[in-house]
Amino acid sequence: MTNLLRRPLLWIGLVGVLAAAAVMFVRSRGPVVRTTVVTRQGLEQHIVASGRVRVPTRVQIAAQTSGLVVAVGAVEGQRVKAGDLLVQIEDGAERAAVAQAEAAVSQAKARVDQLRRVGAIVATEALREAETNLERTLAELARTTKLVDSKAVPEVELENARRAVNIARAHKNAADAQQTAAAPMGADSRVALTALLQTQAQLAGANVRLEQTRIVALNNGEVLSRSVEPGDVVQPARTLMILAADADVQLVFQADERNLAWIALDQAARASADAYPQQVFDATVSYIAPSIDPLRGSVEVRLAVAAPPKQLKPDMTVSIDLTVARKSHVLTVRSDAVRGVATQTPFVLVVEDGHVARRDVQLGIRGEGTLEIGTGLDEGAELILPDGKRLAPGARVRAERD
Numbered sequence: 001m002t003n004l005l006r007r008p009l010l011w012i013g014l015v016g017v018l019a020a021a022a023v024m025f026v027r028s029r030g031p032v033v034r035t036t037v038v039t040r041q042g043l044e045q046h047i048v049a050s051g052r053v054r055v056p057t058r059v060q061i062a063a064q065t066s067g068l069v070v071a072v073g074a075v076e077g078q079r080v081k082a083g084d085l086l087v088q089i090e091d092g093a094e095r096a097a098v099a100q101a102e103a104a105v106s107q108a109k110a111r112v113d114q115l116r117r118v119g120a121i122v123a124t125e126a127l128r129e130a131e132t133n134l135e136r137t138l139a140e141l142a143r144t145t146k147l148v149d150s151k152a153v154p155e156v157e158l159e160n161a162r163r164a165v166n167i168a169r170a171h172k173n174a175a176d177a178q179q180t181a182a183a184p185m186g187a188d189s190r191v192a193l194t195a196l197l198q199t200q201a202q203l204a205g206a207n208v209r210l211e212q213t214r215i216v217a218l219n220n221g222e223v224l225s226r227s228v229e230p231g232d233v234v235q236p237a238r239t240l241m242i243l244a245a246d247a248d249v250q251l252v253f254q255a256d257e258r259n260l261a262w263i264a265l266d267q268a269a270r271a272s273a274d275a276y277p278q279q280v281f282d283a284t285v286s287y288i289a290p291s292i293d294p295l296r297g298s299v300e301v302r303l304a305v306a307a308p309p310k311q312l313k314p315d316m317t318v319s320i321d322l323t324v325a326r327k328s329h330v331l332t333v334r335s336d337a338v339r340g341v342a343t344q345t346p347f348v349l350v351v352e353d354g355h356v357a358r359r360d361v362q363l364g365i366r367g368e369g370t371l372e373i374g375t376g377l378d379e380g381a382e383l384i385l386p387d388g389k390r391l392a393p394g395a396r397v398r399a400e401r402d
Contacts, residue, residue, distance in 0.1 A: 030396030031389060035351060036334050037401070038381040043332055043372055045262065045325040045365040051253030053273075053316045054302060057245035059219065061086055063234040064212040074241065076226050080217045087228060087240055091213035098210050101203035108196035137161070137168040219245035224314060249308040251283055253320055254298035262324040263288060269303055269322040277319070279309050285322070325365040331373040337383040338363065338371055348377065349384040349391060351399045356384065358393045 067089035074086050144161040221243045228240040251271055255263060267285045272278070283303035292299050303320065305312075333348070338361065340346045347360045359381075364372030377383075382399055384391065391397065 030354065030398055032400050033351070033389065033391070033397045034385040034387055034402040035382045035399045036337050036385055038331055038333050038373065038377050038379055038383065040329050040379055041332050042328040043326075043330055043365060043367045043370060044323055045367055047255060047259055047262065047320075047322045047324055049253040049255065049320050049322070050274075051251050051271075051303075051318050051320050053312055053314055053318060054250040054252040055224075055244045055314045056247040056250060057219070057221075058224070059221070059243040059245055060239045061215060061217075061241040061243055062237050062239050063087070063089065063215065064236055065089065065209065066235050067091075067213060067233070069228055069230055069232045069234055072226070072228055072230055074217075074223045074226070076223050078223050079221075080223060080243070081220050082217055084217045085214060086217055087215040087234075089213040089215070089234065091210055094206065094210040094213055097206040098203065101199065101206040104199040105196070105203050108192070108199045112192045112196055133168045133171060137164040140164065215240065217243060219243070221245040222314070244314045249305040249312060250286065251303040251305060251318055251320060253301055253303075254293070254296060255301045257292050257297050257299055259324070260288075260292075260299055263299075263301060263322070264324075267322060267324060269320055271303070271305075271318050271320045273309070273312060274317045274319060276309065276311050279311065281305060281307065281309055283320070327365060327372065330364065331377060331379060332367070332370045333373055333377070333383055334385070335366070335369050335371050337385055339386065341371075349393075350377070351382045351384060351397060354396055354398070356391045356393050356395045356397055 069087060070090050071088040072086070073084060073088070074080050080086070140161050144157050147157070224242045224244050226241050228234065234240065263285065265285050265288065269283045269285065270280055271283050272280045283305050285301060286304040287300075287302035289300035301322075303322075335341070338346050338348055341363070345360060346363055347358055350357050350359055359376050361376035362374035364374045366372070384397070384399075385402055
């Protein structure tokens with residue numbers, strides 16, 4: 001021992017040899033790697049997205065006639081019922097036109113009634129009188145003919161009698177025509193009825209123009225926006241209000257087309273409005289668009305809400321958590337333990353008897369930070385977590401559970 005102390009170089013050499021031996025021993029055991037274990041558990045795959053409260057029926061309220069607005073019956077955010085007055089346009093000229101058309105209808109109805117009641121009676125009496133007169137002149141003609149034959153009266157009397165018969169027959173024919181015209185389907189009646197129908201059509205048109213000055217809600221709903229005030233002069237087709245008609249509440253979001261295979265009707269989701277994140281409610285997939293948006297590479301998905309919160313408003317931003325797959329008692333691993341997840345050949349590095357081995361795997365559903373292993377691994381397998389080290393299959397390593 002004294003000799004060693006007297007020889008420091010020898011001592012230093014001995015320490016160096018021991019240190020080198022220790023390094024070689026450590027290296028022979030391989031580097032330390034963090035690992036995780038394959039386990040069995042239940043797993044759910046979710047799609048988390050941001051969407052909006054959809055307005056199924058957005059009604060644009062517009063004027064059908066030009067005029068001065070005299071009253072506006074609703075403001076933004078107000079609930080309205082079908083038939084409620086929304087906008088009133090000045091209607092003086094339209095009311096006058098309706099009154100004038102009503103008077104014309106009354107006059108035309110009176111003319112029809114006159115033909116049906118008085119005209120028919122007068123025509124019948126005139127015909128009866130003409131028939132009587134014709135019978136009288138025919139009898140007079142027969143009597144005169146006998147007198148002329150007996151030379152009791154001059155020939156000129158016979159001509160006068162014949163002329164009287166012709167005149168009586170003409171009066172009778174005229175009376176026949178008048179009675180026919182005054183009949184329910186006669187010419188006079190048809191003219192009168194045509195005039196009545198025309199005035200009724202004019203009245204209907206006047207009433208339509210009058211109604212167009214009153215813009216009313218066609219559905220129950222909520223006023224989303226208003227762009228008209230009393231005193232404005234409006235023109236046809238100008239949008240005055242936008243109304244969200246009452247309908248079942250729906251949510252809508254744009255899902256990446258890569259997730260389309262996972263989305264199906266009737267899948268359950270949980271959602272909450274960004275303004276009220278604590279109020280979580282249930283929703284169900286009710287519609288998947290049949291086409292893809294080529295610009296965004298997304299597909300529109302709608303969800304029905306059976307019991308929407310009262311605070312939910314049209315176009316409100318919502319967060320959606322859609323459960324697209326659920327399995328129980330499946331092999332699972334941490335997502336970061338699988339390499340090449342986005343490729344066709346994902347794989348893992350496992351520790352077997354202190355050495356690195358590569359195993360190709362088939363993946364199933366994907367949970368939050370967890371993946372399902374379909375094939376390629378057994379329960380309890382120890383997987384190496386990536387940490388930047390280059391590890392070749394067969395290399396020795398020392399596992400350290402993460």
